[in-house]
Amino acid sequence: MSDAAPSPVSEAPAGESLTSTAQIAAFLAARMCHDFISPVSAIVSGLDLLEDEGAQDMREDAIGLIAASGRKLADLLAFTRVAFGASASADTFDPRELETLSQAVFAHQRANLVWTVEPASLDKPSARTILNLAQMAGAALPMGGEAQVRAVSDGAATVIAAEAVGAKARLRPEVEAGLLGRPLPDGMLHGHWVQAYYVHLFVTEAGGRVLVESTEGKVTFAATLPA
Numbered sequence: 565m566s567d568a569a570p571s572p573v574s575e576a577p578a579g580e581s582l583t584s585t586a587q588i589a590a591f592l593a594a595r596m597c598h599d600f601i602s603p604v605s606a607i608v609s610g611l612d613l614l615e616d617e618g619a620q621d622m623r624e625d626a627i628g629l630i631a632a633s634g635r636k637l638a639d640l641l642a643f644t645r646v647a648f649g650a651s652a653s654a655d656t657f658d659p660r661e662l663e664t665l666s667q668a669v670f671a672h673q674r675a676n677l678v679w680t681v682e683p684a685s686l687d688k689p690s691a692r693t694i695l696n697l698a699q700m701a702g703a704a705l706p707m708g709g710e711a712q713v714r715a716v717s718d719g720a721a722t723v724i725a726a727e728a729v730g731a732k733a734r735l736r737p738e739v740e741a742g743l744l745g746r747p748l749p750d751g752m753l754h755g756h757w758v759q760a761y762y763v764h765l766f767v768t769e770a771g772g773r774v775l776v777e778s779t780e781g782k783v784t785f786a787a788t789l790p791a
Contacts, residue, residue: 704728
């Protein structure tokens with residue numbers, strides 16, 4: 565995020581896909597593997613310590629590492645199942661359950677999550693949107709801050725907003741490009757881009773639109789979907 569001037573509100577166009585389905589699937593798989601590899605590696609390291617006869621004085625530390633990493637992996641898997649997957653055959657979701665999934669992921673981040681969702685239930689596109697925007701708001705606060713997630717519905721449309729508020733809040737250019745349905749910028753990694761582009765795809769497919777805004781100390785992700 566530039567410190568010179570606020571970025572204007574940008575709206576994602578409802579254009580055709582710029583990337584093949586196979587590429588999106590590969591990028592999403594790589595993204596999920598990247599998220600999972602850290603806790604998995606930590607669990608393996610903890611098991612190695614337990615098996616090392618010369619490191620028995622670190623047994624309690626190893627057990628603690630395994631337990632914490634196991635919880636993180638379980639939290640990420642449960643979140644990812646809904647945010648990126650089909651989540652079995654569910655067509656509607658209880659926002660309280662979505663908050664539980666999100667709070668569990670935020671427990672492993674520096675940012676805090678504030679959840680204010682008015683609708684009693686959310687359909688699958690809205691549920692995926694709110695989870696992904698919440699996670700993106702957390703990622704926009706690498707030094708900590710507050711991710712404020714809100715959703716309202718008037719019967720015709722559901723409006724979702726996730727504001728990342730913090731001194732070091734920043735909007736990655738690849739995230740903005742993805743939300744706007746643009747190709748991955750040259751020299752950028754696809755991990756952050758593909759999540760944003762995935763949101764663009766399923767929101768526009770549902771007949772909705774995505775917006776993003778960056779100002780000093782705040783990044784706002786928003787989407788409007790048919791109710």
